[in-house]
Amino acid sequence: MLDAALKSQLKSYLERVTQPFEIIASLDQREASSELLGLLQDIAAMSDKIILKTDGQAERRPSFALNRVGSDMKLSFAAIPLGHEFTSLVLALLWVGGHPPKVEPEVLEQIRSLDGDYSFEVYMSLSCHNCPDVVQALSLMAVQNPRIQTVIIDGGLFQDEVNAREVMAVPSIYLNGQVFGSGRMTVEEIVAKLDSSTAGKDAAKLSAKEAFDVLVVGGGPAGAAAAVYAARKGIRTGIAAERFGGQVNDTLAIENYISVLETDGPKFAMGLEAHVKAYGVDVMNLQRGDSLVPAAEPGGLVEIKMANGGSLKSKTVILSTGARWRNVNVPGEQQYKNKGVAYCPHCDGPLFKGKRVAVIGGGNSGVEAAIDLAGLVAHVTLIEYGEALRADAVLVSKLKSLPNVSIHTQAQTTELTGDGHKLNGLSYTDRATGEARHIELDGVFVQIGLVPNTEWLKGVVELSKHGEIVVDAKGQTSVPGVFAAGDATTVPYKQIIIAAGDGAKSALSAFDYLMRQPAL
Structure with a gap:
């Protein structure tokens, strides 16, 4: 599962583990379960302080839980945490294994002193560069406080669950079943949101x-x-x-x-x-x-x-x-933000796999976003207000070569439409003819500058x-x-x-x- 370089790197990290811990895997017959099992076997083979069990009974499968022997930690990953989340996996293993985190002592004390029972679920994607901060923060909190439970969920691996909850942006955090936050958050921000006395201090x-x-x-x-x-x-x-x-x-x-x-x-x-x-x-x-x-x-x-x-x-x-990021400032944008309206194609693009999306903006950012998304989604429509795309020529040439991309210039976005729960389209005016048009979509990525x-x-x-x-x-x-x-x-x-x-x-x-x- 891991290449030789990653194995060598991980083995050197795991030498810092001081306390034995268990990895409890919950598996099914999917190919992803075989991949996860291979990863966990590689990890367990690197340290005599790691015990791998494959009899887990978690509802989400494949998944695995981490627990220090003799404790009651509640940290689990419904994911194969590689890509941007490999560092999150390494840190979780080290923390559960007793290695001290590089976090200010007063922050750790705040985490341990939180009064209440907190059950976190965080949806992420392996290509999201905003997600690791949240994943690592909530993992740390579960290791430090036994009253905090954290489950890390790969939205791409549990697409049905993502669709049922209408998760359309990552990272998305749920606390005790309710939406807690969306987007990058540090451990200090999360603790401050839970502890109302923090701001005054x-x-x-x-x-x-x-x-x-x-x-x-x-x-x-x-x-x-x-x-x-x-x-x-x-x-x-x-x-x-x-x-x-x-x-x-x-x-x-x-x-x-x-x-x-x-x-x-x-x-x-x-x-x-x-x-x-x-x-x-x-x-x-x-x-x-x-x-x-x-x-x-x-x-x-x-x-x-x-x-x-x-x-x-x-x-x-x-x-x-x-x-x-600059907003389009049209009806529907704020209503459907994180419900189809997004600003980070790298983070949220995987959630729209196989769907139809639009990108607003014909500069470098917009054209790059459209190119990236074209490799993930069914179709990309690029909307540009001006008479021509403003991106570098090499990017424009690449965009025009893609078969699943449509380009509309002289197009003024007038509304982002939805059904009250999530976005379903974009309305624009053709500035050359004055004609009003509408496109049915699952997502819109705004890329119009700062x-x-x-x-x-x-x-x-x-x-x-x-x-x-x-x-x-x-x-x-x-x-x-x-x-x-x-x-x-x-x-x-x-x-x-x-x-x-x-x-x-x-x-x-x-x-x-x-x-x-x-x-x-």
């Missing part, structure tokens, strides 16, 4: 912090670079990020970051955070800015009020809040007509001591490498600003 901790020399708001490539460059100057640096890595987390392949031949978004985002932490930067995750209060006098402190009620103060601030995360700065910092933060050549905004970098600004060409350089520049500018203040 976090707010108090933030407000009690000493003022920074440089405070970075946003943890994407621009924010990470700014934090590293500031910290290297030996000044007190903090970074507050809602989600470290930002949009990079939603990028499947990165092949144009100079000196890095090829990587993926989640791995790149982990590298950003690790680099920042290596310089002793105060990293504050799950924090979203709510308002900015300029310094009352030259050389004074800028205050950032956070969404959880806390606040941070700093001599200089670097805004690197990035951008998010919108900057700057709404909270309106009326304080100068913004362009597109909502971007207006900056000069040094990254200075209209507010003294406040700088900005990356996709949230007017700097052209929204690319990772440009954002990183922009962040470095803003940090150097902030340091120069500090050096010129009379107080220093």
